Amino acid sequence: xxxxxxxxxxxxxxxxxxxxxxxxxxxxxxxxxxxxxxxxxxxxxxxxxxxxxxxxxxxxxxxxxxxxxxxxxxxxxxxxxxxxxxxxxxxxxxxxxxxxxxxxxxxxxxxxxxxxxxxxxxxxxxxxxxxxxxxxxxxxxxxxxxxxxxxxxxxxxxxxxxxxxxxxxxxxxxxxxxxxxxxxxxxxxxxxxxxxxxxxxxxxxxxxxxxxxxxxxxxxxxxxxxxxxxxxxxxxxxxxxxxxxxxxxxxxxxxxxxxxxxxxxxxxxxxxxxxxxxxxxxxxxxxxxxxxxxxxxxxxxxxxxxxxxxxxxxxxxxxxxxxxxxxxxxxxxxxxxxxxxxxxxxxxxxxxxxxxxxxxxxxxxxxxxxxxxxxxxxxxxxxxxxxxxxxxxxxxxxxxxxxxxxxxxxxxxxxxxxxxxxxxxxxxxxxxxxxxxxxxxxxxxxxxxxxxxxxxxxxxxxxxxxxxxxxxxxxxxxxxxxxxxxxxxxxxxxxxxxxxxxxxxxxxxxxxxxxxxxxxxxxxxxxxxxxxxxxxxxxxxxxxxxxxxxx
Amino acid sequence: xxxxxxxxxxxxxxxxxxxxxxxxxxxxxxxxxxxxxxxxxxxxxxxxxxxxxxxxxxxxxxxxxxxxxxxxxxxxxxxxxxxxxxxxxxxxxxxxxxxxxxxxxxxxxxxxxxxxxxxxxxxxxxxxx
Numbered sequence: 020x021x022x023x024x025x026x027x028x029x030x031x032x033x034x035x036x037x038x039x040x041x042x043x044x045x046x047x048x049x050x051x052x053x054x055x056x057x058x059x060x061x062x063x064x065x066x067x068x069x070x071x072x073x074x075x076x077x078x079x080x081x082x083x084x085x086x087x088x089x090x091x092x093x094x095x096x097x098x099x100x101x102x103x104x105x106x107x108x109x110x111x112x113x114x115x116x117x118x119x120x121x122x123x124x125x126x127x128x129x130x131x132x133x134x135x136x137x138x139x140x141x142x143x144x145x146x147x148x149x150x151x152x153x154x155x156x157x158x159x160x161x162x163x164x165x166x167x168x169x170x171x172x173x174x175x176x177x178x179x180x181x182x183x184x185x186x187x188x189x190x191x192x193x194x195x196x197x198x199x200x201x202x203x204x205x206x207x208x209x210x211x212x213x214x215x216x217x218x219x220x221x222x223x224x225x226x227x228x229x230x231x232x233x234x235x236x237x238x239x240x241x242x243x244x245x246x247x248x249x250x251x252x253x254x255x256x257x258x259x260x261x262x263x264x265x266x267x268x269x270x271x272x273x274x275x276x277x278x279x280x281x282x283x284x285x286x287x288x289x290x291x292x293x294x295x296x297x298x299x300x301x302x303x304x305x306x307x308x309x310x311x312x313x314x315x316x317x318x319x320x321x322x323x324x325x326x327x328x329x330x331x332x333x334x335x336x337x338x339x340x341x342x343x344x345x346x347x348x349x350x351x352x353x354x355x356x357x358x359x360x361x362x363x364x365x366x367x368x369x370x371x372x373x374x375x376x377x378x379x380x381x382x383x384x385x386x387x388x389x390x391x392x393x394x395x396x397x398x399x400x401x402x403x404x405x406x407x408x409x410x411x412x413x414x415x416x417x418x419x420x421x422x423x424x425x426x427x428x429x430x431x432x433x434x435x436x437x438x439x440x441x442x443x444x445x446x447x448x449x450x451x452x453x454x455x456x457x458x459x460x461x462x463x464x465x466x467x468x469x470x471x472x473x474x475x476x477x478x479x480x481x482x483x484x485x486x487x488x489x490x491x492x493x494x495x496x497x498x499x500x501x502x503x504x505x506x507x508x509x510x511x512x513x514x515x516x517x518x519x520x521x522x523x524x525x526x527x528x529x530x531x532x533x534x535x536x537x538x539x540x541x542x543x544x545x546x547x548x549x550x551x552x553x554x555x556x557x558x559x560x561x562x563x564x565x566x567x568x569x570x
Numbered sequence: 571x572x573x574x575x576x577x578x579x580x581x582x583x584x585x586x587x588x589x590x591x592x593x594x595x596x597x598x599x600x601x602x603x604x605x606x607x608x609x610x611x612x613x614x615x616x617x618x619x620x621x622x623x624x625x626x627x628x629x630x631x632x633x634x635x636x637x638x639x640x641x642x643x644x645x646x647x648x649x650x651x652x653x654x655x656x657x658x659x660x661x662x663x664x665x666x667x668x669x670x671x672x673x674x675x676x677x678x679x680x681x682x683x684x685x686x687x688x689x690x691x692x693x694x695x696x697x698x699x
Contacts, residue, residue, distance in 0.1 A: 354653070355653040357653075358653030358673075358674045359674060361675040362582075362674040363584045365678075366585055366589055366592065366675075366678070369678050373592055373595050400675060404675055
């Protein structure tokens, strides 16, 4: 029952300790992870914002440069120079020598026909007058188109600048391969799900996205675009059950919008790795805590168990002492109550005996019978008296008279008393006396009574043929003398072992023992400041050990 | 030699009366008292040589009776009787002035011996006075 309690105690200590240690650890871990993750998310958004901005600036710069190049070209050349095919081709070759952005360059008169053209296509005879860009550049002076196929059926954009000289006007038009924009956005199409593309204000794709469409097709966006705005917008959006980070902005020189999509999962990989590390460390911490708790708890519970066992032993001793005291009082009371009627019975018998001395009574035929009967009454009163006086002796609370007693000598003397008895029953008494034992302060008669009781019991336990070994020794650490009585008798079953010191407990036949022997021994030794212990195995024998303090 | 005059004080009537009968049979002049006050009253009226005094009595116990007796009639020798083997009460009784102390049930011959000894002491001290 005790062990079960300790098991439960151990379990609850472990559960509570581990629980209370892990809770803060987990809270800390989760908190750190959250903070870390949100900081990382912020960083991601910031990065995306910067990326979108720098890309936009690059594209803006590019368009700006191209526009100013074309504008410069238009203003640098006179009408004659512009319309001269050879000059234009020379200038085009010059422009292409540094960059290869341009596909071709053309000078178009207000009638819509080419005045001059430098480039790989044969566009002769084509009239642009009805083209959208033509009217735009005529009205605005400068025009940058969206991506379109035009007559040549290749996606491109054009930069057109209107030039006036006196009353003459003409248009310088440069065509730029739209692949150039592809290459701008391609570089930021990162990760497995990242994307980047350009849209015009009608949400028509200007570049090929990686997912969900082609250039010059309409594009479905997961966010609403309501007119131009300044700066960059960044938002986390869910597209087909997947979360993406979107950043978008308008170009400054063109009504195009740059959209960059990032897959957070790609971007967050370092974070997940960090998280994995955190979990690993956490698991390590948990393992250490659990192991520590189990070890500490086991040690603690083991100590507790030991203390509990010691306490139980102490309690048992105290209980025994208390029982002795209570029983002593009770025995005294009972003895007293019995002594009075015994006294009366004895006196009545005595009176009858007195009367039996009368001659008339002596003449009664039953005189002998009456005489016998009275004697028997007296005899049994005497017997009862021995019991009650013993009980009173047991209860007597007198201090023992203390003398210095030689343990070995006393034991030797005691053995002499019972030697004949032992010899008759073929019981060998072995003496194994320790040397140089210090004396003990004790009441020799009482101590002798204890020895006598124990040896007497040993003889009774053996019956016939056996061995009694008596050992004396001195424990210097505890300053304690011990006398050990080992017999090879019948032993005491465990269930009666804790009753043997109780008064009136006896295994002998009625009339053979009072059941007070061991109780008296216990009381005497206790009063002398010592103790008696017993161990026994049924069929093997019993060992009583008497401890008394040495001087 | 004149026989002693004895007062037997015990709350047990059966004990008391039987002792008195047995003492009278042996020629003693014996009286019974069943309680302390009764004994003191009797002692006031009659003179005794020896008193047998039970210690455990309801009301006034033997020790109190002994104290009172030693105050009023110190010449009376007292033998304490008890069913309780209380050494303390015995020692106390002796210190107050009891002659001896006997444990019930007492052997009648022992009792007679104690009475004889007490009476002798009384006569000796009485003679000396």
